[in-house]
Amino acid sequence: EPEVTQTPSHQVTQMGQEVILRCVPISNHLYFYWYRQILGQKVEFLVSFYNNEISEKSEIFDDQFSVERPDGSNFTLKIRSTKLEDSAMYFCASGGRYEQYFGPGTRLTVT
Amino acid sequence: QQPVQSPQAVILREGEDAVINCSSSKALYSVHWYRQKHGEAPVFLMILLKGGEQKGHEKISASFNEKKQQSSLYLTASQLSYSGTYFCGTAGNFGNEKLTFGTGTRLTIIP
Numbered sequence: 490e491p492e493v494t495q496t497p498s499h500q501v502t503q504m505g506q507e508v509i510l511r512c513v514p515i516s517n518h519l520y521f522y523w524y525r526q527i528l529g530q531k532v533e534f535l536v537s538f539y540n541n542e543i544s545e546k547s548e549i550f551d552d553q554f555s556v557e558r559p560d561g562s563n564f565t566l567k568i569r570s571t572k573l574e575d576s577a578m579y580f581c582a583s584g585g586r587y588e589q590y591f592g593p594g595t596r597l598t599v600t
Numbered sequence: 601q602q603p604v605q606s607p608q609a610v611i612l613r614e615g616e617d618a619v620i621n622c623s624s625s626k627a628l629y630s631v632h633w634y635r636q637k638h639g640e641a642p643v644f645l646m647i648l649l650k651g652g653e654q655k656g657h658e659k660i661s662a663s664f665n666e667k668k669q670q671s672s673l674y675l676t677a678s679q680l681s682y683s684g685t686y687f688c689g690t691a692g693n694f695g696n697e698k699l700t701f702g703t704g705t706r707l708t709i710i711p
Contacts, residue, residue: 522620524699529684531602531687531701537696581617587630587655587696588632588647589689
């Protein structure tokens with residue numbers, strides 16, 4: 490069964506550093522998402538992406554964040570200058586018309 | 601506005617049934633149910649669409665009351681593997697919109 494994959498599984502970085510989180514969505518899906526989950530809290534939407542552009546973004550997704558689909562398969566989330574409060578689990582999801590399937594997540598720890 | 605889930609937590613013995621509820625103050629187009637085990641990604645269980653269409657796993661059932669803006673997830677003859685936190689995610693007018701997740705219901709199944 491096809492699934493969403495993410496790399497790395499865990500990333501430790503120092504405050505102020507740039508990080509890139511990578512995702513390979515399910516191949517025939519057209520809609521891509523990033524969500525994050527701070528430890529012990531609910532999953533929060535960051536951004537959605539369709540047809541090579543952002544379709545919606547949340548208040549969390551400020552100028553420090555960007556997304557790209559550099560080729561036909563990868564989907565990336567970049568955080569330019571990480572802050573302590575960016576520490577969280579970041580989930581990529583992809584979907585068809587309705588349902589969304591989540592990847593295993595990248596645990597980002599900012600020190 | 602995030603959907604409200606109830607109960608917040610429930611403990612069942614193996615074989616017992618449970619109902620998890622999800623209510624929204626906004627009109628719903630679709631309700632998505634996920635189960636998340638500790639440290640893992642949310643796993644898609646079921647989607648319910650306005651108009652009655654449903655898609656999900658065979659052993660999971662759910663209802664969607666559009667008028668009351670509520671959905672309920674029914675877990676029957678619970679197994680140990682059902683343990684985890686259940687989230688409902690709601691979306692607006694289009695199926696591929698962002699999901700707004702509820703605060704979750706922690707389900708513990710004991711032998």
